[in-house]
Amino acid sequence: MLGTLVHLGFDALLISAFLAGIRRTTSLTPALAQVPNKDVRHLLRSYLEIGEYIFDFAVVMFGRSSSFERKP
Numbered sequence: 001m002l003g004t005l006v007h008l009g010f011d012a013l014l015i016s017a018f019l020a021g022i023r024r025t026t027s028l029t030p031a032l033a034q035v036p037n038k039d040v041r042h043l044l045r046s047y048l049e050i051g052e053y054i055f056d057f058a059v060v061m062f063g064r065s066s067s068f069e070r071k072p
Contacts (some may be wrong), residue, residue: 006035017058
């Protein structure tokens with residue numbers, strides 16, 4: 001049970017980070033204004049902000065690694 005919850009949580013974080021990457025590269029983002037419930041809208045906004053944080057953290061970590069390089 002706990003393993004399944006951890007797995008689902010990790011998957012949710014990966015999806016959030018993936019959406020952050022799409023937002024950064026294409027400016028496409030989910031249309032949260034179409035969500036009628038303001039509490040759900042706030043929850044989704046927070047979920048996407050966590051993805052932004054994870055994406056930024058990954059970029060910093062990869063940037064410090066000698067295994068990755070920036071291409072012009």
